[in-house]
Amino acid sequence: MNTFKYKNLVSRWRETTELTPQTVGPLTGLYKQVTHRLKIMPIPTLILLSCILVCGVVFLLGPSIASLVSLLQRGF
Amino acid sequence: MKGHTLRGCIGFARTTIGLVTRPYETYRRIVNHGSLWELVPLSVLLACYFAIASLVKTAAFRPFVLTKQFIILAISVCVTYGVTVSLLWCVAKIMKGKGTFRSLALAWGYTLVPTLLWFLITSLLYVLFPPPRTGRPLGILFSALYLSFSTVLFFWKAMLTYLTLRFGMRLDLFRIIAVCGIVGSVMVFYSLGMYHLGIFKIPFI
Secondary structure, three states, rough: OOHHHHHHHHHHHHHHHHHOOOHHHHHHHHHHHHHHHHHOHHHHHHHHHHHHHHHHHHHHHHHHHHHHHHOOOOOO | OOOHHHHHHHHHHHHHHHHHHHHHHHHHHHHHHHOHHHHHHHHHHHHHHHHHHHHHHOOOHHHHHHHHHHHHHHHHHHHHHHHHHHHHHHHHOOOOOOOHHHHHHHHHOHHHHHHHHHHHHHHHHHHHHHHHOOOOOHHHHHHHHHHHHHHHHHHHHHHHHHHHHHHHHHOHHHHHHHHHHHHHHHHHHHHHHHHHHOOOOOOOO
C-alpha cells in the first residue's frame, strides 16, 4: 500500500471511529434496524410512513382534513 | 472568488443529491470537508423563493411593495438562521458537545433544503390551487397528497437535524433530544413573535 492510500485509509478510519456508536440500552437492536433503513435512500421509507400517518389522520378527521390543509396552504 | 463559487455550486449540487440518496454519509462529509462557499447557491435559491413569495403575497406588480416584502423576508430568514444556529451551538456546548461553529452552521444550512422546498411548493400551489379546500372527493384527495408531501419533508428535516447535531456537535441520541427540546421551546416563542409581526405564519426554520 503506498503512502497516499495509507494516509487516506488512516484519515477515513479516524473519521469513522471518532464518533462512538449509538446505543439505546435494550432497544439498541431495534434502533440499528430502523436507522439502517434510513441511512441509504430514506425517501421511500419516509413516503410509506407519511402515507400511513395521513391515512390515520383522514380516518380520524374525515372531511375536516380539508380545513387543516387550507390553513397549511396559507402558512407560507 | 469565481473558482470558490463554482466549486461551492458543484459541492452544493453533489451534497443535495447526497442528502436524498445517502444522508448519513453526506452529513459526515459536510461536517469534515464542507466549505462555506456551498451556502452561496443555497442563498441564491432562497433569494428566488423570496422573489416568488413576495409576488404571490403582494399579488400586484408594485415595485416598492415587492422590494419591501423581499427585504423583510430576506432579513427575517437570515436572523432566524443566525438565532437557530447560535441557540443550537450554545445548548449543544452546555450538553458537552464537541464541534466547530462553522461545521454546525454549514450542516444547519443544508437542513434548509426541505424547508425551502416546502415553502416553494406551497407558494406555487397557492397560485395554482388556491385555498380553501372543499370536503368533496377531489378536495380530500388533494388534501391527503399535500399532507403526505408535507409529512415527508418534515420527517426528512427531522432526520437532517439529527444528523447535524450527531456529526456537527458529536452528541448522542438522548442529548440530541434534549437539545431539540430546549431549542424547540425557545423557537416556539420566537415563531409566535414572527407571527404577530406578520412575517411568517409558519416559521422558516
